[in-house]
Amino acid sequence: MGDNKNALNIIIERLGDVHRAIDFAKEQNNDDLWEDLLRYSETKPESIRGLLENVGANIDPIRLIRRIKNGLEIPGQKEALITILSDFNLQLSLLDGCRAVLGGDCSDLSRNLQRDQVRGFFGSAATPCPTCNLPIYSGPQSLALLFLCRHVVHATCVRGDDNLPQ
Structure with a gap:
């Protein structure tokens, strides 16, 4: 209780459960825990794959990808990277849609204000x-x-x- 770093270490070392470690880091929303998890995962392909599949908005995927050592074979890496890229494209699409809606709303409100001021x-x-x-x-x-x-x-x-x- 209260010692998140030690709790993460127990989850990783004793239980060897990457998904539980990721869930724990998400719950705690602590950048130091994510850094510890990334440091632990640098040499373990299964852990890297688990992080790639579940990274979401909690951590920058580039930060994780840059830590992958050259020549390290990660099973399922291609599928995980495709998932990250498709999630990124979805986020971009949502941002473009929101920008278009916001632009339309601003234009409508500006027209209404101008009309109300000059009538x-x-x-x-x-x-x-x-x-x-x-x-x-x-x-x-x-x-x-x-x-x-x-x-x-x-x-x-x-x-x-x-x-x-x-």
Whole structure:
């Protein structure tokens, strides 16, 4: 309990169960455990094959493949590598699909925002200014500011109103 490195060592050395060791490393989600498992597996073809078949998203397959010694024969290596490549292609396909959906959503939302900002809206001369609560239209000389968010205020109710054009 608590000594994950020793627990992994027991699974590997005493039980010799690579799949259980991989499951244990996945459960613990600890990079040091994965490193220990990779170090142990470097010279054992069955362990390497087990890692190749079950590597998934927990560890970079390139990290594992680079550790394979030249000339080391691994039974089932071709099938395991094909599985890794097909999983990688599936991930790329999913990413492309997500990117296309996200791009479409962004485009739709941008169009909706632009449409909402430029369309007109109804108001009346009696509409109160949210700052001073007086009616917006108080005569031909009154200047009002209309914001794209549909708020209307008196120009005199806004800070810096002396810099506004008449």
